[in-house]
Amino acid sequence: MTTETDKFEKYAEEWWNPAGRLFSLHRINPLRFGYFSSRAGELKGKRVLDIGCGGGLLSEEFARAGACVTGIDLSPVAIDAAKKHAASSGLGIDYLVSTPSRLVKQDLGAFDIIVCAEVLEHVDDLEGFLRDSLSMLKSGGLFFFGTINRTFKARMLAIFVAEDVLGMVPRGTHDWKRFVRPSALKKILEGNNAEVMELKGMSYDPLRLEFKISADTSVNYLGYARKRR
Numbered sequence: 001m002t003t004e005t006d007k008f009e010k011y012a013e014e015w016w017n018p019a020g021r022l023f024s025l026h027r028i029n030p031l032r033f034g035y036f037s038s039r040a041g042e043l044k045g046k047r048v049l050d051i052g053c054g055g056g057l058l059s060e061e062f063a064r065a066g067a068c069v070t071g072i073d074l075s076p077v078a079i080d081a082a083k084k085h086a087a088s089s090g091l092g093i094d095y096l097v098s099t100p101s102r103l104v105k106q107d108l109g110a111f112d113i114i115v116c117a118e119v120l121e122h123v124d125d126l127e128g129f130l131r132d133s134l135s136m137l138k139s140g141g142l143f144f145f146g147t148i149n150r151t152f153k154a155r156m157l158a159i160f161v162a163e164d165v166l167g168m169v170p171r172g173t174h175d176w177k178r179f180v181r182p183s184a185l186k187k188i189l190e191g192n193n194a195e196v197m198e199l200k201g202m203s204y205d206p207l208r209l210e211f212k213i214s215a216d217t218s219v220n221y222l223g224y225a226r227k228r229r
Contacts (some may be wrong), residue, residue: 015055015081025057027117028202028211032117033061034221035143035200037215039224042065046112051100051133052119056082056093062115063091070108072098099130116145117222120185121141126150127188134192143194146202152177155218157204160222177185183216189225199223 018026037043037057044066050059053071055078062067063086071093073079079095086093096103114137123129135144148158155176186196201216201225211220 011082015057015078022055022127025054029061030059031202031211031213032146034060035222036115036224037061037065039144039198040142041121043113043121047109048113048115049103049136051114051116052122053082053095054078054118054128056085056095058117059093059095059113060086060089060091062130063093067113070094070096070111072096072100072103074099078169078202086162089195097214098128100136104132104135108136110227111136111141113144115144115145120145120147120180121175123178126180126184129158130188131192134189134227137194139227141227143189143225144222145185145224146220147180147185148185148220149218151218154179157219182221193228194225195228196225 003011004049014020014022017023040046043062048062048065048067048069050056050069050071054075056071057098059069059082060072071079071082072095073082074097076097079097082093082095086095094204101184109218114133116133118215120126120129123124134143148154158179182199189196199217199221201214201218202220203216204211204219
C-alpha cells in the first residue's frame with residue numbers, strides 16, 4: 001500500500017487532539033464528511049469501508065450516521081488510537097491493520113461505499129491500490145476520494161506554505177512526486193469500471209481561516225465515482 005507508514009507511526013494520541021499536530025484534519029473533517037454524506041444519501045445500514053482511516057475521524061462520522069463501518073490502515077499506532085476512541089465514544093467500528101490487497105483475500109463481501117481520503121498521495125502503487133479497492137465495491141456503489149493535485153501551485157501551498165511556513169501539516173508529510181492529477185485518477189477509476197460523477201475543490205480561505213468546497217481543483221480536491229452495474 002505505502003512505504004510512508006512510518007510518517008504516521010509517531011502521531012499516536014495526536015489523532016484526536018484538535019489542537020495538535022494533525023489539527024488540519026479536524027478542520028476539514030466536517031467539510032469532507034458533509035460533502036460525502038450529501039452525495040451518499042441515506043447511510044443507515046450501509047456497509048462502509050474507510051481505507052487509510054488513520055485514527056478514525058471519518059470512520060466515526062459514518063458510524064454516527066448509522067453506517068456499518070470497517071476501517072483499515074497500515075499503522076498499528078493509528079488503529080490502536082482509533083479503537084480506543086471508538087470504544088470511549090460507544091461506537092462499534094471494525095478496525096483492522098490491513099491493506100486493500102490483504103482485505104480482498106479475506107472475502108468480506110462487497111461494500112456499498114468505499115472512502116479513501118487524504119491517502120492516495122501516500123500510495124506506492126496507485127493503480128494496484130485502486131484496483132484492489134474497487135474490487136470490493138458493489139455494483140452501483142460509491143467510491144469517495146480526497147487528495148492533492150500534482151501542480152506547481154499545490155507544491156507551493158500544500159508543502160511550502162502549509163508545512164514549512166504555517167505548520168498546518170507536520171513537515172515532511174507530503175512528497176510532491178506522489179500527488180495525483182485528476183486526469184490520472186479518472187483514467188484509473190474508469191479502467192476499473194467506475195465512472196467519476198463529480199470533482200470539487202477544497203480550498204483554503206485565508207480571510208476566514210477555514211476550508212470550503214469550491215470549483216478550484218488546483219490544490220486539494222475531492223469527489224466520487226460510481227461503479228458501473
